[in-house]
Amino acid sequence: MPPQNFVILGGGISGLTAAWYLARNAPPSTKITLLEASDRFGGWIQSTRVGEERILFEQGPRTLRPSGLGAGVILDMAAKLNLTGFIHAVGKYEPAARNRYLYYPDRLVQLPGGSLLSSLKSIVQNKFILSSIYSVIREPFIKPFKNLDDESIHSFIARRFNLTLADTMMSALVHGIYAGDIKNLSIKSTFKQIFDMEQNYGSVIKGMINSKKLSALSQKDQSWLDLLCLENKDLFSFMSTTSLYSFANGIEQLVHAIVSDLETRENVTIKTSHRVKKLKFDKEVEVYTNDGSFRTDHIISTIPSHELAGLLPELPYLTYNPSVTVAVVNIAYGRPNLLPVKGFGYLIPRITPNNPYHVLGVVFDSDAMPHQDYKKDKYTKLTVMMGGHYYNNLSENDYPNKDEILSQAVETIEKHLGIYLTPLQCMVQIHRKCIPQYYVGHYSRIKELHYAIKKNYGKRLSVGGASYFGVSINDCVTNSARLVLDLLGNEDERVIITGLERVEEIEPTKSK
Ligand SMILES: Cc1cc2nc3c(=O)[nH]c(=O)nc-3n(C[C@H](O)[C@H](O)[C@H](O)COP(=O)(O)OP(=O)(O)OC[C@H]3O[C@@H](n4cnc5c(N)ncnc54)[C@H](O)[C@@H]3O)c2cc1C
Known part of the structure; x- marks a missing residue:
């Protein structure tokens, strides 16, 4: 029988999707609790309006891909959350x-x-x-x-x-x-x-x-996608003409819609400012936070693997992959059409000489998502992304501070794009350890982790989130939805779902 009481660790998009799928698909008697350490939901997803002009700045992810199973799952969620009218899409033939x-x-x-x-x-x-x-x-x-x-x-x-x-x-x-x-x-x-x-x-x-002749998806996933397409025919046929999309108020609008939906459900409790500090496994699991403890029969962890390592240090490889730190600088200039070219933006290869500030790329937000601002014809908006693996060897004291990062970004825009104006609005964020790096051998390590969870915490713990099978929002959402459907559909007492089953599909392996 599937578990009756779930505690989900982490309130980023992976945890919220898990909670939402559980709430929709589990019997109403199932108790669902989500615990988030920070004072807000959404994790790296953060869309903020700034200044009198209410200009939208995306501090994390900014666009979604409308293709594949991930898009199917998100668009279906968007339809069920009444977000269809808020979708802002870029057509396949736009610059x-x-x-x-x-x-x-x-x-x-x-x-x-x-x-x-x-x-x-x-x-x-x-x-x-x-x-x-x-x-x-x-x-x-x-x-x-x-x-x-x-x-x-x-x-x-x-x-x-x-x-x-x-x-x-x-x-x-x-x-x-x-x-x-x-x-x-x-x-x-x-x-x-x-x-x-x-x-x-x-x-x-x-x-x-x-x-081209074969689907990249397994038969099971293809049937799932076919079903989602059938249920949302008009939306899917519109999206087939688009290349990327977001929502009127940014990606965080999806987060707000999920949270509002969860808040209306009697069997769901979602809490911010509840950092999980310890897990104690016996017949059930005791989850200790900074603000009380919770008993459950199944944990779904969607926190980064290096955070889970602090709770379950005996599990292998949770800290093997580092996560890079990225500085995100949002800039809006008070004049439109300042860019020398039209397009999504540009990326900087590793061998580009003279890249002293470690710029990874620049997104032309006012071209890429032009309709999110109320007075879109008044500004030129950009995001400069810096650091990543180039910051790997910096010690805590070596990081540039926010002012230094801003002037580095402004100088880069002057040099690369010839824009010499003072920004009307800007915002700098340094996202510590925000993108996990799947180093060579990742799959083999995940396989060992899968068997270790099965052996030590089978039927009590499953894992999801960006640390394992893809960092895009499409991947995170699909993996959480799949995990929940697998857990709820599992009637066989002998079958253990860890969330990492895909390593078995990838390489048929001897059972341990
Ligand atoms: C700058 C940037 C740009 C990106 N751009 C894109 C993009 O354009 N498109 C795209 O598809 N993807 C993009 N991504 C990737 C994508 O945003 C992330 O991979 C995804 O949001 C991760 O979601 P998650 O829920 O798995 O993890 P997280 O967002 O990391 O959420 C995990 C949550 O767990 C909480 N937590 C941690 N420890 C504990 C604890 N002990 N107890 C309780 N809670 C805890 C954290 O506070 C956090 O809220 C981008 C990422 C970044 C950083």
């Missing part, structure tokens, strides 16, 4: 969808994918793009490494394509998603589809051609 740039070596370079003319111009003018295209043509003829356990993204891309592609476009992409070092991150845990293409088809390009 923000088509125009992406790198800053390399000392200027903005548009990547192919925009108009035919601009793509051709970029290829002719930039040797690194031409060399990358040549490596793509050659890739199907390169002998595969079969039975590869794992490898860094850098060495995989350099081996199958070439060093130029790895060091420029791919390292920039990794800066944009993980703020991470392409030389440390695992290809298998970050770009699994690409990894599988070499294993299954002998080549990434051959795999791409063939995978």
